[in-house]
Amino acid sequence: MHFAEAVRLAFQTIRAQKLKSVFSAVGVFIGVAFLIGAWSIVNGMNVYMTEKFAGTLIGVNTFHLRRRPNFTPNVSDSTWRAWRRRPRISFEDADAVSNGITIPVITAWWSEDRGDVEYGSKKAKQVSLQGATERYFDIRNIRIEQGRAFTPQEARGGATVLVMGHDLADKLFEGRDPLGKSVRIHGIPYRVIGVAERRGNLLGISLDKFVIAPAVSPIQREVNPPGVIDALMVKASSEVEMREAMGQVEGIMRSRRHLRPQQDDNFVLETSEGVLDFWGKINRILLAVGPGLVLIALVVGGIVIMNIMLMAVAERTREIGIRKSLGARRRDILRQFLAESATLAAIGAVLGVATGIGLSVALNAATPLPASVSPVSIVLGVLLGAGVGIVAGVYPASRAARLDPIVALRHE
Amino acid sequence: MPGLQEFRTGDTPQPDIVILTHKLARDYDMGGEVVRALRGVSLQIRKNEYVAVMGPSGSGKSTLMNLVGCLDTPSAGEYWLNGLKVSDLSDDELARIRNKEIGFVFQTFNLLPRATSLHNVELPLIYAGVAAPDRRRRAARALERVGLSDRMAHKPNELSGGQRQRVAIARALVNEPSILLADEPTGNLDSATSAELMGVFADLHRQGQTIVMVTHEHDIAAHAARVVTLRDGLIATDRRQAA
Incomplete structure (x- = not known):
């Protein structure tokens, strides 16, 4: 044959x-659907993290000088305490670094915390309050849709002006023109001089619910102790120049802090790679757990098929x-x-592949989780499924093949 | 038997001998106790003979059928089919012999219940490796020969007992086997249908088919030209009769 x-x-x-066949295939179906679905999420997240997340949070060819890393998974308590003992980045540090770099770069101060913003009787809670200098808009690629960003003079002078995100403008002003209006943060009035272009969301969190005011304006009180910033952002025009600038910044900071050669840095230069490292760690966990679950489903599916075949x-x-x-x-x-x-x-x-793809499409449409089906996973899913079928079929099939024809013919 | 040379170990059968058994024996191990179902049966059947094998239950006639049908292998003795010694062939070689040389007709028909008549008749050709179009043509012709050309798409449960047995005969003959081996072919049929079936066998015999039929009914055995009776695993009588 x-x-x-x-x-x-x-x-x-x-x-x-038909019915029996449906039941017997259900284990493999679930296993493969899960494989495709879970893989598509990991895959989608990967694409998202590398293409959007890292760029959005840090920026291309950009590094941040900070007291401690911002994106770090499970740090031990002792490390955390050590980080908290480190000196903060001061205005003077920021100025010294900005003036000390010989590579052409643009720099900006930046601090952030969360707080309320009020306009008249309206109040927006948990708004990202950011204190920054004027080049921040260039570094983070924040485009102004309405009005303008603040000028270097306003930034240096600490003018009480601010640029706000689109969602916040919508919430406080409900379609009316926000420009020139006065909003209050902790009772202090600020004049709205610009509204930023909509940036969408990141994993479901709005990127448009923020205000940016000059770093040395009264907003400083909301975000950091006096004379201190969260980060100095440095953007170079290429990766190579960024590396060089990082070397210079490290040198400047070490000499400012009188660190001896054997001492470690008590500050950190964070790049988008750092963020991707963090994601890589999450990714590795997913990659360790995911196949286990798929394997369990496939083993169960195989046992079901073996049973059905023995029957x-x-x-x-x-x-x-x-x-x-x-x-x-x-x-x-x-x-x-x-x-x-x-x-x-x-x-x-095959049904599992179809369902897995459907699942990932549905996830994409219904949740902020980005999912994208990887072609490799489809091939792997089908091969694994058929492989399970063959392995599960070997024992029943060989039992059938070994049957004595006389005994089998007499069987009722 | 007149005209037949006595066969000795080391001989080869005469050319027109289809079936030759020599001191054929088959023991079964039934939970430590050895049952000697056949104790040395020597039998020669020529081409185009029509032989009925009779005997009470336990006489060894089923065992003999299984051995002659290459479904089983003997414990001792020789079995030659068409000049080929098959008593020591492997499982797969026996399967090939069953496929090419033997056409079975069973008491319970043994058709595949979910398959159409045509597909049932096609089965031996599938295992012979015949390509699908050729297969279908030959199966259809075999069904025509037994008068069932209008029942090709029917499944066994849509057919009468007699029709089912005809499908089984068509299936047995589709590969043009050397012997037609019938095991109580009328056992599940009423007497009118049985007579009809015996008519089909007689026709086949006239056309040159070698037939070996196991039965315990004397009036069915009466259709055969030669009756071999077994008792306690040995041949008791072997006589020719007028058909």
Whole structure:
């Protein structure tokens, strides 16, 4: 019997027993659907993190001089305490660094905290309050849709002006023109001079709910102790220049802090790579857990198929006897049952792939989680599914093939 | 038997001998106790003979059928089919012999219940590796020969007992086997249908088919030209009769 013949026969048998076939394929179906779905999320997150997240949070060819890393998964308590003992980045540090770099770069001060912004009787809570200098808009690529950003003079003078995000403007002004209006933060009035272009959201968190005011304006009180900033942002025009600038900044900071050669830095230069490192750690966890779950589903699916096939062999003992009496060899019977279990599993796998893709499309549409189906996962899913079918079919099929034709023919 | 040379170990059968068994024996191990179902049966059947094998239950006639049908291998002795010694062939080689040389007709028909008549008749051709179009043509012709050309798409449960047995005969003959091996072929049929079936066998015999039929009914055995009776695993009588 040819292979194609065996597969055709398998389809006939499966079609004749639809319900049973559906149940037997369900394990593989779930395993493969999960594989495709979970993989698409990890894959989507990867694309998202590398293309959008890191760029949005830090910026291209940009590094931040900070007291401690911002994006760090599970740090030990002792490390955390050590970080908290480090001196903060002061205005003087920032100025010294900005003036000391010989590479052409642009720099900006930056601090952030959360707080309320009021306009008349309206109040927006948990708004990102940011104190920055004028080049911040260039470094973070924040475009002004309405009005303008603040000038270097306003930045140096600490003028009580601010640029706000689109969502915040919508919430406070409800379609009216915000420009020139006065909003209050902790009772202090600021004049709205610009509204930034909409930036969308990141993992479901709005990127447009912020205000940016000059770093040395009264907003400083909301975000940091006097004379201190969260970060000095430095943007170079290329990766190479960024590396060079990082070297210079490290030198400047070490000499300012009188660090001896054997002492570690008590500050950190964070790049988007750092953020990606963080993501890489999450990714590794997902990659360790995900295959385990898929494996469990597939093993269960395999056991189900093996059981169904053993039942099929028992039920069809007479058929096997008939086929043998008509000249079927062991390998013909073996092939018939293997083809059946592999086809069953492959059907489960194909349905699983379809469902997995559907799942990822639905996730994309309904949640902020980015999901994107990886072609590799489809191939792997189908191969794994069919593989499970073959492995699960070996024992029942070889039992069928070994049946004594006389005994099988007499079987009721 | 007149005209037949006595066969000795080391000989090869005469050319027109289809079936030759020499001191054929088959023991079964039934939970430690050895049951000697056949104790040395020597039998020669020529081409185009029509032989009935009779005997009470336990006489060894089923065991003999299984051995002659290459479904089983003997414990001792020789079995030659068409000049080929098959008593020591492997499982797969026996499967090939069953496929090419033997057409079975069973008491319970043994058709695949979910398959159409045509597909049932096609089965031996599938295992012979015949390509699909050729296969279908030959299966259809075999069904025509037994008068079932209008029942090709029917499944066994849509057919009468007699029709089912005809499908089984078509299936047995589709590969043009050397012997037609019938095991109580009328056991599940009423007497009218049985007579009809015996008519089909007689026709086949006239056309040159070698037939070996196991039965315990004397009036069915009466259709055969030669009756071999077994008792306690040995041949008791072997006589020719007028058909």
